[in-house]
Amino acid sequence: MELNLNVWKRGNQRAVHKPLLLLYALSQYQKGHDRFFSYKEIDEPLKDLLIEFGPYRKSHHPEYPFWRLQNDGIWELKNHEHAQPRSSNTDAKKSELLKYDVAGGLTQIEFDAIVSNQDKMARAIGELLEQFFPETIHDDIVDALDIQEYLNKPHKRDPNxxxxxxxxxxxxxxxxxxxxxxxxxxxxxxxxxxxxxxxxxxxxxxxxxxxxxxxxxxxxxxxxxxxxxxxxxxx
Ligand SMILES: [Zn+2]
Known part of the structure; x- marks a missing residue:
C-alpha cells in the first residue's frame, strides 16, 4: 500500500504541515519508535520543522496536522474521545491534546506496510520530499531529521x-x-x-x-x- 500523498495538494498552496508530520514520524520509525507518538513529544520538534520549512506564519500549530491527518485514512489517534474541539472547528485544542495525553501514529495497515520495509520507507520519504518541497532544501530537511531517503534523481525536466x-x-x-x-x-x-x-x-x-x-x-x-x-x- 502506498501513502496517498496527493490528497493535500490544493492549488499552489504549500500544504506542508501534514508532509512534515509524516516525515517526522517516519524519521522516528527509522530509529525504532513504536507506532504511536504522544502529542506532548511531537509538539516541539514539529513546531521547529514548521518554523524552518513551512510557510511564514505569525504562530505555528503542530496540533492541526496531528489531528487532521486522521481524515486522510492513514493516521489514527487514541485517547482523543474526550478532547474538546476548538469553538470554530472540529479539531481539538492543543491544551486538550495535552490534557488527555492524545497519541497519534500511522494506522496499523500503513505501519506494517511501510515501517517493516526499510526500502519502502526510504522511498516514501523520498516521495514526500519530491512532492512537497523544492529540491534545494531536500538536503536541509534530511539533515534536520537525520533520515535515510531514496530520491528518484535525476528529475524529468525540460533540459533547456x-x-x-x-x-x-x-x-x-x-x-x-x-x-x-x-x-x-x-x-x-x-x-x-x-x-x-x-x-x-x-x-x-x-x-x-x-x-x-x-x-x-x-x-x-x-x-x-x-x-x-x-x-x-x-x-
Ligand atoms: Zn543573488
Whole structure:
C-alpha cells in the first residue's frame, strides 16, 4: 500500500504541515519508535520543522496536522474521545491534546506496510520530499531529521529550461545582479521556478527566474516570494 500523498495538494498552496508530520514520524520509525507518538513529544520538534520549512506564519500549530491527518485514512489517534474541539472547528485544542495525553501514529495497515520495509520507507520519504518541497532544501530537511531517503534523481525536466531562463535574464541573478562566468560557462547561477515545480508550476520561461544559488535557496525556503507583477515580497 502506498501513502496517498496527493490528497493535500490544493492549488499552489504549500500544504506542508501534514508532509512534515509524516516525515517526522517516519524519521522516528527509522530509529525504532513504536507506532504511536504522544502529542506532548511531537509538539516541539514539529513546531521547529514548521518554523524552518513551512510557510511564514505569525504562530505555528503542530496540533492541526496531528489531528487532521486522521481524515486522510492513514493516521489514527487514541485517547482523543474526550478532547474538546476548538469553538470554530472540529479539531481539538492543543491544551486538550495535552490534557488527555492524545497519541497519534500511522494506522496499523500503513505501519506494517511501510515501517517493516526499510526500502519502502526510504522511498516514501523520498516521495514526500519530491512532492512537497523544492529540491534545494531536500538536503536541509534530511539533515534536520537525520533520515535515510531514496530520491528518484535525476528529475524529468525540460533540459533547456535553465538555458532559456538564464538567457532571458541576461545571465544575472534577478535579485542581486550576480554574474560569474568561467569562459562561457556561468557559475552559481540557477533557473528557479516562480511557481514551484512541485506544485505543478511549468518549466517555461515565463515561470522561470534567474537567481544565484544563495538567492535561489532563500527563495525556496520562503524568505521572499515573487508576486505576479514580478515584485519582491519579503516575509
Ligand atoms: Zn543573488
Amino acid at each position: 529550461f535553465r538555458q532559456k531562463v538564464l538567457t532571458a535574464y541576461g545571465y544575472k541573478c534577478a535579485i542581486c545582479g550576480f554574474d560569474c562566468r568561467l569562459g562561457h560557462a556561468s557559475i552559481g547561477l540557477e533557473a528557479a521556478h516562480i511557481k514551484w515545480h512541485q506544485s505543478k508550476g511549468p518549466s517555461t520561461v515565463d515561470n522561470g527566474i534567474a537567481m544565484c544559488a544563495l538567492h535561489h535557496k532563500a527563495f525556496d525556503r520562503g524568505v521572499f516570494t515573487i508576486t505576479y507583477d514580478l515584485k519582491l515580497s519579503v516575509s
